[in-house]
Amino acid sequence: MRIFVAFLAATLLTALAGTVAQTQFVLAALMAVGAPVGLADRLSMTGADLLGFTPLYAGLIAAGFLVAFTVAGLLRRRVAVPRGLLFAVAGAVCIGVMLYLMREVFFGIPLIAGTRTTAGVLAQIACGALGGAVFAGLSAPRR
Amino acid sequence: MKGSRPMRLIAAPLLGLALWLAALLPLHAFEIEEVAGGFDHPWSLAFLPEGGFLVTERAGNLRRVSASGAVSPPLAGVPPVFAQGQGGLFEIALAPDFADSGTLFLSYAYGDADANGTALMRARLEGDRLDGAETIFRASPKSGAHHFGGRMAFLDDGTLLLTLGDGFAYRENAQTLGDHLGTIVRLAPDGTAPPDNPFADTPGARPEIWSFGHRNVQAVLVDPASGRVWINEHGPRGGDELDIVRPGGNHGWPLVSDGVDYAGARISPWGLERSAELGLVMPVHVWTPSIAPAGMTLYDGAAFPEWRGSLFVAALAGRAVHRLTLDDVRVTGEERLFTELGARIRDVRTGPDGFLYLLTDDSDGRLLRVRPAR
Secondary structure (H helix, E strand, O other), rough: OOOHHHHHHHHHHHHHHHHHHHHHHHHHHHHOOOOOHHHHHHHHHHHHHHHHHHHHHHHHHHHHHHHHHHHHHHHHOOOOOOOHHHHHHHHHHHHHHHHHHHHHHHOOOOOHHHOOOHHHHHHHHHHHHHHHHHHHHOOOOOO | OOOOOHHHHHHHHHHHHHHHHHHHHHHHHHEEEEEEEEEEEEEEEEEEOOOEEEEEEOOEEEEEOOOOOOEOOOEEOOOOOOOOOOEEEEEEEOOOOOOHEEEEEEEEEOOOOOOEEEEEEEEEEOOOEEEEEEEEEEEEOOOOOOOOOOEEEEEOOOOOOEEEEEOOOHHHHOOOOOOOOOOOOOOOOOOOOOOOOOOOOOOOOOOOEEEOOEEEEEEEEEOOOOOEEEEEEOOOEOOOOEEEEEOEEEEOOOOEEEEEEEOOOOOOOOOHHHHHOOOOOOOEEOOOOOOEEEEEOOOOOOOOHHOOOOOOEOOOOEEEEEEEEEOEEEEEEEEEEEEEEEEOOOEEEEEOOEEEEEEEEEOOOEEEEEEOOO
16 A cells, blocks of 8 residues: 555656646747747646646556566665665656657657657656655655 | 418428428539549649649659549659658649640658658659659758648749648747748749748848748648638647738747647647737637648639539548638638548549549548539
8 A cells, every 4th residue: 555655656746747847848949939938828838738738647657657666676676776766767767768669659759849858858757766766765664 | 372271381381491402402412433543642633734633642653644544653753752751742733834834843752761851843744754853942851750741832923832841849940930840931933032032031031931830731722813822731639720821921830729739738828819919820710629631722613603612621630521611711611521431531622624623541542523413
């Protein structure tokens, strides 16, 4: 049960943080061509993306984390790496691979517009690492 | 009328109903017949003055079709094309003086996966081959294999409009004038930029650009009566548009759209209602959910008098042809036709005989004729 709650929290955190990040990258690209984006615009679009994009993203992340954290859990016994670091790396790699596969499967089309730049991809990977770290912390066995 | 009062009360409305039905029945009495088949994703159709057709196949072939439907082998002299994704051979357009000069234009995708774009070739049709072929324009390159535009129309002054696309991953470039992404270009018949183009004197702007802020323009036509230029273009998920284009216009992509990204994220903070405030051109008509519009024709034939003045819009994902009735620049009605085909429709044209001609987008594509029922 503790693991389930930790998994849910990690997935939601990565999905929410990832959404907010991708929206800011999209806004930055619009502003670079002169779009007059104000604070109200930024807030409304971020909110719209949290409603319109996060559910799908969370579903994808959940599927990815299921695989990644299971693998990390199995590796835990063999590798002398701090628990938090191991799951953070698992989360990061999971998101990186997921974004790569999405582009390959969809004929080279970047489905998530906020990941068209290297910085955008790194931001998502960082959110994956954060999710992994949170999972590690919340699912740690109590002493 | 003779007869008892109750009979008259029944008979009169019945007679009226019968007359109304009689007037209604022939309204859309048409039949669809196959002219030719077996095309590999046919993209565009041209009518030869002596009868017969020219058909492009996206994979890179140009074929002649006789009036009786005999399909020729591929014509020699067609350029090699980048046939991946949405790329390939696109539009065939006969020059206004084709009957004398034999000059025609082909739009196609040039390049490779890393650097490609839309190009325009001019050539002469000599029997079963193209002679004197030369590429007269290349849009600025991009990577990926999507959003090439590719449709053409001639203005009264002999210049040519060629529609382009934003290359999908470069949507913000539709707002910049330093490259051709997301624009419609106007070219002289030799491929150069006419000096009276709207951005001919703008520093840093490509002089060929005629309008911008487009995503992927899949039809362009000029109304000969009014001179108006009509286009349609694909939105992302939702937000397909019908627009009237004027020189220098900014059609708003990606600043405003009625659609969202395929994964559900917003394109921008704003919807179409902010167009005027942001100095952008509002569409005349929007399709959400998307129909994926393709070729388009303004019907002016004699075969279907009730269809004169209507716009017919081919739909790929929509698997139909949408007939739009117009009142000047307003759409007053819309109906979906030819849904019984169950086919993605790539092109719809008005033939010199006043019949409608369709191309289906399929690996076993067909050229179809729509004629009044006999």
